[in-house]
Amino acid sequence: MTERLEIVFLGTGSPLPSADRCGAGNVVVAGDTNVLVDCGWGAARRLVPAGVRPASIGVALFTHMHTDHMTDVPDFLFQRWTGGATVPLRVFGPEGTQEMIDGFLLALRRDIGYRQAHHGDKLHPDGIRVEVTEVPATLEPHQFLRMGGLSFESFEVDHFPVVPAFGYRVRFGGRSAVLSGDTAFCETLAAAAEGADMLVCEALNAGMVNQLIGMLRFAGREREAALMEDVPSYHIATGEIAALAARAGVGEVVLSHLIPPIPNDAEREAEFMAGMDATYRGRVRVARDMQRIEVTRRRA
Numbered sequence: 001m002t003e004r005l006e007i008v009f010l011g012t013g014s015p016l017p018s019a020d021r022c023g024a025g026n027v028v029v030a031g032d033t034n035v036l037v038d039c040g041w042g043a044a045r046r047l048v049p050a051g052v053r054p055a056s057i058g059v060a061l062f063t064h065m066h067t068d069h070m071t072d073v074p075d076f077l078f079q080r081w082t083g084g085a086t087v088p089l090r091v092f093g094p095e096g097t098q099e100m101i102d103g104f105l106l107a108l109r110r111d112i113g114y115r116q117a118h119h120g121d122k123l124h125p126d127g128i129r130v131e132v133t134e135v136p137a138t139l140e141p142h143q144f145l146r147m148g149g150l151s152f153e154s155f156e157v158d159h160f161p162v163v164p165a166f167g168y169r170v171r172f173g174g175r176s177a178v179l180s181g182d183t184a185f186c187e188t189l190a191a192a193a194e195g196a197d198m199l200v201c202e203a204l205n206a207g208m209v210n211q212l213i214g215m216l217r218f219a220g221r222e223r224e225a226a227l228m229e230d231v232p233s234y235h236i237a238t239g240e241i242a243a244l245a246a247r248a249g250v251g252e253v254v255l256s257h258l259i260p261p262i263p264n265d266a267e268r269e270a271e272f273m274a275g276m277d278a279t280y281r282g283r284v285r286v287a288r289d290m291q292r293i294e295v296t297r298r299r300a
């Protein structure tokens with residue numbers, strides 16, 4: 001068995017429409033185990049081109065109940081089922097996760113019946129079932145899942161008024177990665193990221209957001225401009241990420257969930273990260289949809 005720990009980026013965008021960046025979703029690949037973390041719009045369709053068979057995913061985690069982290073759940077469940085799943089999907093997430101899953105399964109109820117009527121026992125009845133465990137919100141990292149040498153811990157982050165919202169820390173083969181979830185700068189994220197080999201962090205570029213607000217206002221789209229003005233209050237700006245990463249001594253930083261969702265363009269990505277190197281000396285990069293990045297040991 002291989003001991004590689006990798007993060008597959010399914011969606012590196014946000015709720016804002018983007019041709020290049022879908023809603024939030026990652027697969028943590030630890031040896032032979034695939035764990036889905038969030039499943040926002042478009043994330044399910046990224047699985048196969050990103051090299052992950054939907055039916056190979058036995059566990060899914062959710063960070064919070066914003067649409068851009070969950071609306072591809074129905075498509076994922078069906079891809080997994082028709083892709084040959086024979087066991088229920090195990091789902092973990094904050095309070096609200098059970099209700100979200102129940103709601104999607106209710107919406108799918110008729111089609112589940114149609115598929116079973118059409119295909120009979122070629123579709124395993126357990127393959128479309130979901131077993132949900134809601135994880136208590138804790139400020140300190142709390143281990144809620146262990147599969148062999150792979151473990152996951154949750155910790156609460158500050159995405160107010162979305163309460164609770166989680167970040168996750170994964171450990172495997174002597175390496176660790178922290179996935180921020182959606183959050184403003186907060187001490188719980190800084191503490192969880194302490195000494196991590198990789199921080200996968202949501203990211204807001206304040207200058208670009210202000211530029212976008214100005215463009216919307218110039219185009220007479222006042223309501224959208226006013227809504228955008230609320231966005232920075234519950235996200236973390238690139239400068240804050242650099243400060244947090246430097247303080248926590250993380251090995252490297254990968255930016256995902258970009259606000260605004262710039263196109264796949266090296267120059268725009270460099271612009272997005274500009275200035276971070278003044279505070280943080282480690283490697284910083286912007287992830288793209290369907291990219292696969294290995295978590296390697298942090299250099300001392």
Ligand SMILES: [Zn+2]
Binds near residue numbers: 014068182257
């Ligand atoms: Zn989000």
Ligand SMILES: [Zn+2]
Binds near residue numbers: 064066159162182
């Ligand atoms: Zn959110």
